[in-house]
Amino acid sequence: MIRLSELKLPLSALPVVTRRSADAPAETDADRAPIIHPFEALTRMSAQALGVDLADITHLHVFKRSFDARKAELLAVFIVDVTLNDPALETRLLAQFQGNPHIQPTPDMAYKLVASAPANLPRRPVVVGFGPCGMFAALILAQMGFKPIVLERGRKVRERTKDTWGLWRKHVLNPESNVQFGEGGAGTFSDGKLWSQIKDPRHLGRQVMTEFVNFGAPPEILVEAHPHIGTFKLVKVVENLRERIIALGGEIRFEQRVMDVEVDTANGKRQLRSLTVLDQASGQTYDLRADQVILALGHSARDTFAMLHGRGVATQAKPFSVGFRIEHPQSLIDRALWGRHAGNPVLGAAAYKLVHHAQNGRAVYSFCMCPGGTVVAATSEPGRVVTNGMSQYSRAERNANAGLVVGIEPIDYPQDSAAFIEAFGPVTGEQYAQEALELRALDPKAVHPLAGINLQRQLEANAYVLGGSTYEAPGQLVGDFIRGEASSQFGSVLPSYKPGVKLGDLHGALPDYAITALREALPVFGKKIKGFDLPDAVLTGVETRTSSPLRMPRGEDFQSINTAGLYPGGEGAGYAGGILSAAVDGIKLAEALARRVVG
Ligand code: FAD
Numbered sequence: 001m002i003r004l005s006e007l008k009l010p011l012s013a014l015p016v017v018t019r020r021s022a023d024a025p026a027e028t029d030a031d032r033a034p035i036i037h038p039f040e041a042l043t044r045m046s047a048q049a050l051g052v053d054l055a056d057i058t059h060l061h062v063f064k065r066s067f068d069a070r071k072a073e074l075l076a077v078f079i080v081d082v083t084l085n086d087p088a089l090e091t092r093l094l095a096q097f098q099g100n101p102h103i104q105p106t107p108d109m110a111y112k113l114v115a116s117a118p119a120n121l122p123r124r125p126v127v128v129g130f131g132p133c134g135m136f137a138a139l140i141l142a143q144m145g146f147k148p149i150v151l152e153r154g155r156k157v158r159e160r161t162k163d164t165w166g167l168w169r170k171h172v173l174n175p176e177s178n179v180q181f182g183e184g185g186a187g188t189f190s191d192g193k194l195w196s197q198i199k200d201p202r203h204l205g206r207q208v209m210t211e212f213v214n215f216g217a218p219p220e221i222l223v224e225a226h227p228h229i230g231t232f233k234l235v236k237v238v239e240n241l242r243e244r245i246i247a248l249g250g251e252i253r254f255e256q257r258v259m260d261v262e263v264d265t266a267n268g269k270r271q272l273r274s275l276t277v278l279d280q281a282s283g284q285t286y287d288l289r290a291d292q293v294i295l296a297l298g299h300s301a302r303d304t305f306a307m308l309h310g311r312g313v314a315t316q317a318k319p320f321s322v323g324f325r326i327e328h329p330q331s332l333i334d335r336a337l338w339g340r341h342a343g344n345p346v347l348g349a350a351a352y353k354l355v356h357h358a359q360n361g362r363a364v365y366s367f368c369m370c371p372g373g374t375v376v377a378a379t380s381e382p383g384r385v386v387t388n389g390m391s392q393y394s395r396a397e398r399n400a401n402a403g404l405v406v407g408i409e410p411i412d413y414p415q416d417s418a419a420f421i422e423a424f425g426p427v428t429g430e431q432y433a434q435e436a437l438e439l440r441a442l443d444p445k446a447v448h449p450l451a452g453i454n455l456q457r458q459l460e461a462n463a464y465v466l467g468g469s470t471y472e473a474p475g476q477l478v479g480d481f482i483r484g485e486a487s488s489q490f491g492s493v494l495p496s497y498k499p500g501v502k503l504g505d506l507h508g509a510l511p512d513y514a515i516t517a518l519r520e521a522l523p524v525f526g527k528k529i530k531g532f533d534l535p536d537a538v539l540t541g542v543e544t545r546t547s548s549p550l551r552m553p554r555g556e557d558f559q560s561i562n563t564a565g566l567y568p569g570g571e572g573a574g575y576a577g578g579i580l581s582a583a584v585d586g587i588k589l590a591e592a593l594a595r596r597v598v599g
Pocket of ligand 1: 128129130131132133134151152153154179180181182183184185186187188189190191192193194195256257258259296297298299300301304368376378388389390569570571572576577578579580582583
């Protein structure tokens with residue numbers, strides 16, 4: 001097959017679909033029309049580009065489609081794969097066009113399992129966590145015949161949905177079943193953006209997308225340049241994926257929290273031996289013999305991070321970002337980015353990506369932008385407020401939202417004993433403060449692995465109080481924030497965050513350097529996207545779970561650098577940032593584990 005790229009067609013060549021107008025209220029996912037491709041026109045263009053007759057092309061497959069809205073006329077841009085009736089002609093053409101970036105051989109993107117489980121498998125592998133990383137690790141292990149056991153602290157996705165809405169609607173948090181914890185992991189209630197900038201020479205991301213479609217995602221996600229799936233559809237995909245793992249002999253245990261690990265340290269080598277698991281339904285703990293365990297914990301498993309640190313598993317502090325969510329009318333963003341094309345039904349809701357390097361050396365950037373979505377309460381701990389964003393497949397809500405965050409480094413994390421005690425309680429806090437002192441005695445720049453959690457917990461608890469201690473989020477209008485005045489009344493933008501937003505002054509919600517950098521960035525972003533610094537736009541806080549505050553370093557064999565049998569991965573271990581990259585990492589972990597077992 002030959003892959004041709006940059007085939008551009010005016011929008012008028014595409015079949016007309018109806019979707020939403022720029023100011024339309026929420027619709028259902030069913031309103032989103034499927035893509036119909038202009039096959040005839042594309043075949044003609046391909047034949048012309050290759051210099052062959054139309055009849056020479058026996059099949060055309062649309063691989064990707066994007067839109068170019070920069071010109072007066074809106075263009076659809078395609079990448080297609082064509083099959084010719086004569087394989088020899090195909091070979092000749094590929095030789096003729098060698099070096100032409102727009103005419104290349106179609107790569108083989110099919111995924112092949114790397115191993116199969118031995119008949120006498122001594123012990124089943126265990127996967128801890130059933131987010132994207134754990135789901136794909138378990139799926140691949142199951143497909144290879146390893147019959148994994150999955151331990152997930154949260155509940156099944158439907159029950160979890162009720163728990164999550166319990167916080168949003170009734171101000172009641174379930175610390176074990178919420179936006180962060182439960183079947184499907186952190187991205188279940190999300191925009192479901194499914195792209196990533198990771199290097200992926202083996203096309204594992206494509207395999208993830210293909211499995212998503214197998215399990216019920218719209219096939220369009222394989223074609224769109226920036227696919228997303230939205231919350232409701234993701235729930236169904238997660239359920240189907242779970243059923244497949246079970247059908248292949250895997251076992252998925254919900255409400256099972258890993259509380260401890262037993263590590264054998266004989267002969268100076270550390271080898272994982274077993275897990276202690278709390279069955280949250282019965283309150284009983286049990287030991288599970290396990291010497292091959294994938295740790296796909298996500299970035300919010302703070303208790304588990306502390307336990308692993310306590311058991312000597314290698315962990316180190318890493319940078320992350322903190323900030324606020326910002327909400328604008330989606331129509332403002334559409335108009336600013338697409339001008340006259342705004343509201344065009346094939347385009348849907350416009351997304352943006354912004355970066356500004358502030359004078360104080362901090363980077364300010366937009367994070368997890370959710371076009372036509374809502375801001376959600378994303379805490380997993382009582383007495384804390386955390387924001388994030390989600391949307392449905394239709395992306396048809398009135399507001400656009402995104403995290404507006406500032407990069408921070410481990411050196412910014414508070415390491416005094418008060419900070420550790422506030423975050424971890426008196427006994428453990430004192431112990432960590434002592435460890436931090438000892439580390440700094442050896443290296444003045446050393447940062448305790450858990451110190452990032454100090455900052456997260458401080459900011460989240462402070463936001464809870466600023467919001468009125470009811471899980472409402474503290475908020476401020478952009479105009480007031482820039483001027484340094486408290487807000488008391490909403491303007492033209494009404495925030496979407498549930499359980500609600502309490503207006504006031506966000507100045508004390510983040511460290512000073514972050515506030516300074518954000519104040520500087522907003523007017524700059526207003527020059528890049530007209531209206532971004534709209535005085536009525538709403539900021540809500542705080543966004544603190546942008547990525548994991550620590551890393552669990554692993555070797556080339558994907559095992560912890562100091563504990564054999566433990567395979568840390570996904571976002572919690574610092575090896576992914578998003579649904580797709582976490583799922584890809586899950587595949588790699590499963591492969592590494594399988595290779596180790598089969599030798
Ligand atoms: P997680 O998805 O966090 O899964 C970890 C799992 O481990 C959890 O289910 C947790 O319950 C479980 N666990 C933790 N500790 C234990 C324990 N001790 N015992 C047993 N189980 C345990 N990314 C995107 O790419 N696109 C988006 O649009 C997007 N939107 C998002 C919106 C929201 C509201 C949130 C919160 C995140 C969003 N993300 C998005 C980020 C994305 O969800 C994460 O990057 C991704 O889920 C990380 O996958 P993971 O498997 O590494 O960890």
